[in-house]
Amino acid sequence: MEKATEIVSQIKGKKITAVEVLNRYLRTIKEKDGEIRAFLEVFSESAAAQARAVDEKAAAGLPLGRLAGVPVAIKDNMLYKGHKASCASKILENYISPYTATAVQNLIDADAVIIGRTNMDEFAMGSSTENSAFRPTRNPADTSRVPGGSSGGSAAAVAAGMCPLALGSDTGGSVRQPAAFCGTYGLKPTYGSVSRYGLVAFASSLDQIGVFANSIEDTELAFSVISSHDPKDATSVKYPENKIPGGVKGLRIGLPKEYAAGSGAMDAEVARLFGETVQKLKELGAVFAEISLPHTRYALPAYYIAASSEASSNLGRFDGIRYGLSAQGGTLADVYKKTRGQGFGPEVKRRIMLGTYSLSAGYYDAYYLKAQKTRTLIKRDFDEAFGEVDVIFTPTTPSPAFRFGEKVSDPVAMYLSDIFTIPCNLAGLCGLSIPAGKSGKGLPIGAQFLAKPFNEAVMFKLGEELAHAG
Amino acid sequence: MEITEKDVEHIAELARLELAAEEKKLYTGQLKSIFGWMEELNKADTASVPPTSNVLGAANPLREDKPFYFEDREAILKNAPGREYDFIKVKKVIE
Structure with a gap:
């Protein structure tokens, strides 16, 4: 698998052109995507124009950006001016972005080539891409299984080598879980570190744009490009200068006892492979300690109430008036209801109902407010843990990728596949899923680091040393 | 916790969602089971705990109240299902 960092150095060294790189990836997409179905649309024309512009810059001897000529896919909930952004929903099927998301603009400014938009669970609600209104994406490691979700298309595209980098969004694990299922790296940056201007809102207090890559170096590079302080996003913050750790040796890593094997439905192979990675980190000189996050069991219900409540409010804008599908009806209210x-598909309706109920008169205190208070308890658990350790290490998911249809009829079972990834979003931490080997059946397994806000550097250091140790 | 089809109809009305009869039935059962699972939250002691709305504890950033032009008005208007001149058409709301 070719790395973005290698592409950049080859283009800068004039060994290859951006057009050649793009054409190679377009060929791979043609060969593979009929089966994988990661892309909803390939931007062949605009990508070719971008690649030519990079080559012209190179020929003129002008300085090239940090992602010069690297094809990057974007999740279908990110705006790119003049291109469709549908959130894999019928309600936005023909929406054309009037402006470009800041994270996407940062990629373009770094001379990256936007290769296409990827499939997802409708409005990022789901854990398998089965909720896409158009078609599910297949897992490149085993096409009878889901790629995870909600950013399943981005994960599958990177895992299948159809692009070296892709953006996703992570509200409760929607980057890390599919990264684990497909065998890529997946970063959920600190809340506020990547602008969400131009990202279609799902749950605003939890959403964050993240990165898929096939190497730790590419993950770091892409993060450094998309991370910026943006006045157009009121929750965007200036990334503070932090000390970069010298190495893994002496780093204190916490293993939450609530996440351990036997505490829930953790697959035996996940537990074994996770244990092997722990052993490797020990050999690199990391010091492990058991920690406790006592409010872990409240994370999932608190998340589903908070996220659904925010979603029911954010999705109020899809009313058939300003954009998207517009069903005809008698009165204005009829237009809203019919549209x-x-x-909206079944999962989106379910969450709108769930959220509307949680916010409705008489239930607000019992559900929404209770969830936000419980969130404080979960955040305090982490604050306390980070007093003792530098980073927390857990499996990314309790089991490897499941089969199509396995969890569709049981929403709660589907929600449980995010049990290890959700607390990170509730507490505003950063998280990184790394590949941690394959099961006996050849299914990828992921392990995740969690660090304090704005401490991505410590996770990158751990990822680098692990990758180099082999 | 009890959720009836009537509750589901009321919530759907608040959410401006038209639901088919079989959807009402489906969501009545599913919401009951999801909220049943959420009862777990009642075991958390939150008596003196403040709610978290912004995880970074950030305050609202303010900017000058100054209008500015959007670069491409046409691109916004083109997405509107109903349009007349430079306006988005809406059904009559007041008789």
């Missing part, structure tokens, strides 16, 4: 009834 939304026809335009």
Whole structure:
């Protein structure tokens, strides 16, 4: 698998052109995507124009950006001016972005080539891409299984070598879980470190744009490009200068006892492979300690109430008036109801109902407020843990990728596949899923680091040393 | 916790969602089971705990109240299902 960092150095060294790189990836997409179905649309024309512009810059001897000529896929909930952004929903099927998301603009400014938009669970609600209104994406490691979600298309595209980098969004694990299922790296940056201007909002207090890559170096590079302080996003913050750790030796790593094997439905192979990675980190000189996050069991219900409540409010804008599907009806209220009834899929409706109920008169205190208070308890658990350790290490998911249809009829079972990734979003931490080997059946397994806000550097250091140790 | 089809109809009305009869039935069962699972939260002692709305504890950033032009008005208007001149068409709301 070719790395983005290698592509950049080859283009800068004039060994290859951006057009050649793009054409190679377009060929791979043609060969593989009929089966994988990671892309909803390949931006062949605009990508070719971008690649030519990079080559012209190179020929003119002008300085090239940090992602010069690297094809990058974007999740279908990110705006790119003049291109469709549908959130894999019928309600936005033909929406054309009037402006470009800041994270995407940062890629373009670094001379990256935007190769296409990838499939996802509708409005990022789901853990398998089965909720896409168009078609599910298949896992490149085993096409009878889901790629995870909600950013399943981005994960599958990178895992299958159809692009070296892709952006996703992570509200409760939607980058890390598919990264684990497909065998790529997946970064959920600190809340506020990547602008969400131009990312279609799902749950604003939890959403964050993240990165898929096939190497730790590419993950770091892409993060450094997309991370910026943006006045157009009120929750965007200036990334503080932090001390970069010298190495893994002496780093204190916490293993939450609530996440350990036997505490829930953890697959035996996940536990074994996770244990092997722990052993490797010990050999690199990391010091392990058991920690406790006592409120872990409240994370999932608190998340589903908070996220669904925010979603029910954010999705109020899809009313058939300003954009998207518009169903005809008698009164204005009929237009709203019919448009939304026809335009949203089952999971989106379920969450709108769940959220509307949680926020409705008489239930607000019992559900929404209770969830936000519980969130404080979960955050305090982490604050306390980070007093004792530098980073926390857990499996990314309790089991490897499941089969299509396995969890569709049981929403709670589907929600449980995010049990290890959700607390990170509730507490505003950063998280990184790394490949941690394959099961006996050849299914990828992921392990995740969690660090304090703005401490991505410590996770990158751990990822680098692990990758180099082999 | 009890959720009836009537509750589901009320919530759907608040959410401006038209639901088919079989959807009402489906969501009545599913919401009951999801909220049943959420009862777990009642075991958390939150008596003196403040709610978290912004995880970084950040305050609202303010900017000058100054209008500015969007670079491509046409691109916004083109997405509107109903349009007349430079306006988005809406059904009559007041008789």
